[in-house]
Amino acid sequence: MMIQPDSGGADASAASLEVDGVVVDFQGLRAIEDVSLTLRPGEILGLIGPNGAGKTTLINVLTGFQAVTQGSVRLGGVDIAGWKPHERSRRGLVRTFQSVLPFAGLTALENVEAGGVAIGLVRGEARAEAVRILSEMGLAHAANRKAGTLPFGEERRVGIARAIAMRPRFLLMDEPAAGLNDAECRDLQTIVRGICVSLSCGVLFIEHRMSMVFELCHRIQVLQLGRTLALGPTDAIRADPKVRKAYLGEDEVSPC
Amino acid sequence: MIVLQNLIDAVSLGAVYALAALGIGLIFSVMRLINFAHGELIMVGGFTLYTLAGQPLLVMILAALLTSTVLALGMERVAFRTLRKASPATLLISSFAVSYLIQHIVLLAFGSRAMGVAFLPELGTAIDLGGLRIPLLQLVTIAVTLVLMAGLVAFFRLSETGLQMRAAAEDFTMARLVGVKANRVIAFAFAISGVLASIVSFYLVAQTGSVSYKMGVSMVLIAFVSSVIGGMGSIAGAALGGFLVGIVSVSLQAYLPVDLRPYRDAFVFLLFVLFLFWRPDGLLASRADRDRV
Known part of the structure; x- marks a missing residue:
């Protein structure tokens, strides 16, 4: 892969x-x-x-x-x-979906990892990258919460973090x-x-x-x-x- | 003591139902297809064992795993891939067509009577555990199910493809935008459902010692009910629903008045209808039940 x-x-x-x-x-x-x-x-x-x-x-x-x-x-x-x-x-060529929704049932970290996996990273690399991006965006505290349970603004930022992980x-x-x-x-x-x-x-x-x-x-x-x-x-x-x-x-x- | 005995019965039956429900639930979660032809994946696994009876055990098992998996991939490619943008109702009808087609091909080839197969007859013996007589098959079933589920959980949590399948189950369109290959993820889901189906067939054949072209039908119905109880679209829900239906079935078998026991399944389905009044979305309904493009 x-x-x-x-x-x-x-x-x-x-x-x-x-x-x-x-x-x-x-x-x-x-x-x-x-x-x-x-x-x-x-x-x-x-x-x-x-x-x-x-x-x-x-x-x-x-x-x-x-x-x-x-x-x-x-x-x-x-x-x-x-x-x-x-x-x-x-x-x-990366699109943030209308209203930048992350996958609600995945954790914030998993969402961003999915972005890394999409460009061919293996899980370990994708995870390290996701941790870095989340902390840069001030979302480190939310990493292991399901994206759907986050406040609206943070949920959006998870969606953007996922797009960034795809190195657009x-x-x-x-x-x-x-x-x-x-x-x-x-x-x-x-x-x-x-x-x-x-x-x-x-x-x-x-x-x-x-x-x-x-x-x-x-x-x-x-x-x-x-x-x-x-x-x-x-x-x-x-x-x-x-x-x-x-x-x-x-x-x-x-x-x- | 009898309670404990019943509990082990219930858990082992529930384990089989959970495996069957996982096969249905997995496909539904990525594709919104209720695959009634899943029963035929089970049946074909059974007939592979029948055809290869007498061969070394490992050959029989591997061949059945292979046949069910290849058939699962084949039905996805031929019957469902072209209909992927069709409505769930169309997909459902298509799965009935596939189901009947395979049943009747097997009917043509092997006839309508159930045929005996000696598959792992040694599992029929019971072992003595502190006064309990427990059939070995039940213990093996519980162990195999736990190992498989642990493996599936690890796959979904730790692998790249597992993460992508969960993403696809949440929202298929969005997953494609996040680089998920639609064909690959769906084919993977079908392959897993094929493996699960053949393992269910091992249980059925070892339990009943026979195969028939209708052997998958009642199992797929139970699996469907189980995944609805768990919450369509939720993979964990499908497993939970399977265990619940198994436990309820065995409890009814054990505690219904003797005269009513032959009608156990009627009570199971009655309870199912009542359950739906209470929780129409199931226990763990998936949040993201949006339609895909």
């Missing part, structure tokens, strides 16, 4: 996650119409848009749960369209802040920035709390009705009248 860790070399040079001209049809309904997206290592890209804009479909395309009708998905220049979900995650090159975070309070939101921001810097990992950040997206993301891509409405640096998107009209509404953005 050992998997060779990805050696840098060839694919480190062109190491972006790229979606190019992707179209997705659901039985005649077009869910995504020609969307392209580039996520670079070390950057946080916000993906926003109203419900039904195609955000979750796009994440499913990236993780391999949704086949594309047209277009390509490349990881470090390699076309990964035919790869299964586990093959993608083993090669560093690209992390897809689907509404990681749903249900968190303000303090937990701030913790989450610190953690995401930390992951981004220490693992030089690209983060695709999908979130409804606009204040968090604006504070955290380097660039933002706005989807609407399966198309890209706007793409650019955070400040530009924030000021873009098209975006304000279509998505944010004319009113001032509500705080976190």
